[in-house]
Structure formats: structure tokens, C-alpha cells
Amino acid sequence: MTKIAASEADRADQGLGYAVNGPYYDLIFPEAVRTSLTDALRRLVSGSRTVAEIGPGTGVFTETLLELLGPDGEIFAIEPTRIMRAALVTRLSRIPAAAGAVTVLPEDALTAEVDIPLDAVVLFNMIMHFSPEQRARLWHKWAGAIRPGGALIMESQHPQTATAVPPSVIPGGTLGRYRYDTVARADVVDEDLIRWVMTYRTWRGDELIREETTGFDCHVVSDETLAAELSAVGLERHPAAPEGIQAWRRPQAV
Numbered sequence: 103m104t105k106i107a108a109s110e111a112d113r114a115d116q117g118l119g120y121a122v123n124g125p126y127y128d129l130i131f132p133e134a135v136r137t138s139l140t141d142a143l144r145r146l147v148s149g150s151r152t153v154a155e156i157g158p159g160t161g162v163f164t165e166t167l168l169e170l171l172g173p174d175g176e177i178f179a180i181e182p183t184r185i186m187r188a189a190l191v192t193r194l195s196r197i198p199a200a201a202g203a204v205t206v207l208p209e210d211a212l213t214a215e216v217d218i219p220l221d222a223v224v225l226f227n228m229i230m231h232f233s234p235e236q237r238a239r240l241w242h243k244w245a246g247a248i249r250p251g252g253a254l255i256m257e258s259q260h261p262q263t264a265t266a267v268p269p270s271v272i273p274g275g276t277l278g279r280y281r282y283d284t285v286a287r288a289d290v291v292d293e294d295l296i297r298w299v300m301t302y303r304t305w306r307g308d309e310l311i312r313e314e315t316t317g318f319d320c321h322v323v324s325d326e327t328l329a330a331e332l333s334a335v336g337l338e339r340h341p342a343a344p345e346g347i348q349a350w351r352r353p354q355a356v
Contacts, residue, residue, distance in 0.1 A: 146255055300317070
């Protein structure tokens with residue numbers, strides 16, 4: 103069996119362990135999570151004209167957004183991590199509808215610029231990577247980019263407080279002779295920071311033939327904290343948000 107740990111150089115270059123995570127990303131993305139987030143987009147984004155997707159990764163949800171856009175719709179996919187952006191562009195290049203609809207921006211969420219009002223801003227599996235100070239800048243920037251009635255959409259975070267999470271196995275997919283899964287745990291770093299340690303495993307039958315481990319420092323963001331931060335920038339709760347989804351909208355002009 104081969105065991106590989108992410109080098110510090112990899113983490114610095116790719117950011118937050120994605121140099122290790124990237125090759126497995128689509129295979130290990132939990133199907134139940136994919137389904138629930140896709141359903142939320144169908145409820146909240148259908149018929150939108152302009153969407154910014156912050157941190158699309160390999161494009162798991164970019165394809166869904168393309169299906170949901172109205173005529174002449176446009177997506178701005180903001181992905182600063184090179185390995186993820188490579189997978190994203192490869193996926194989009196195979197979808198004819200993406201050619202005229204998706205612009206991939208290599209900047210991060212705090213520096214990327216979009217020059218038209220947005221119907222929705224989507225941040226799935228993202229906000230835990232921003233410190234409280236960065237979140238304040240993030241909300242100010244993107245709340246101001248949303249047109250009246252437009253929505254900012256993310257999932258509720260787990261855990262809601264800085265709590266250790268014991269190791270658990272998350273089933274993944276199969277590709278040819280190999281199947282994949284992930285062992286995930288979280289360690290407490292301080293009162294608002296945890297470190298997710300992820301081990302990506304490759305199996306041939308019952309034989310473990312490879313595992314790679316890396317970690318992600320994540321800020322704890324409770325639903326109550328989100329409510330206070332998003333209310334402070336003038337957003338209101340979206341009445342159509344399904345359970346487990348934090349959707350906030352810019353009020354319509356009276």
C-alpha cells in the first residue's frame with residue numbers, strides 16, 4: 103500500500119489541501135449532499151439570468167446551474183485554485199451550452215469582479231474557509247452585487263460550534279477496478295477554528311492499496327452567526343429556503 107501526505111509546498115501552492123483532494127473530488131463527493139444541494143438550487147435559482155458561483159471546484163453544481171438558467175443566462179465561476187480550475191474548465195469544455203454562458207474567473211471571492219447585477223450568489227462548501235474579518239468583507243461585497251430580490255445561497259455548517267468530530271467513513275464511488283472512500287475527522291484548534299483531517303482511500307476489492315491525507319483549517323460559523331452577519335448587510339431570510347440551506351435575499355424596493 104502507498105501512503106502519501108500532502109507537503110507544505112502543495113498546501114501553499116494549491117490552497118487548503120486541494121492538491122491532494124482534487125483528483126478524488128468527484129468520486130468522493132457524498133451523493134446525499136449532492137442531491138440535497140441540487141434540489142435547493144432547483145427551488146431557489148430556476149430561471150435566473152445571472153449567477154456567481156464562488157468556489158465551484160470541479161463544477162459539480164455548475165452543470166446544474168447551467169440547466170436552471172433562463173434564456174441568455176450567464177454564470178461567473180470564481181475558482182482561484184489551479185487544480186480545481188483545470189477540472190472545471192475541462193468539464194465545461196465538453197458542455198456546448200457552457201461556451202456562451204460560463205466565464206471562469208481565476209481570482210478569489212474577495213478580489214473577483216462582476217460587472218452586472220446578479221440574481222444569485224452560490225457558495226457551497228466555501229464559507230468555512232473565511233475568517234470572521236474576511237466574511238465581513240465577503241458579505242459586503244456580494245450583498246452589494248445582488249439585484250433586489252436576488253439571493254445569496256449556502257448550506258448550514260457542521261459542526262455549529264468548535265467541537266471535535268470523531269473519525270467516520272464516507273462512502274465514495276467506483277471507477278473501473280477501484281473504489282474510493284474518505285475517512286474524515288475534525289480536531290479543535292481554538293474557539294472558532296477546527297481542522298478537518300481527510301484521508302482519501304483507494305481499494306481494490308478488500309485490499310487498501312493507497313491512501314492520501316491532508317487537512318483543512320475551517321472557521322466555525324453557526325446559523326445564528328450567519329443571521330447576524332447577513333442581516334447587518336441588509337439581507338433578509340429567503341422564505342423558500344429548504345431545511346439545511348441558508349438562503350438570504352436582498353429586499354425588493356418598496
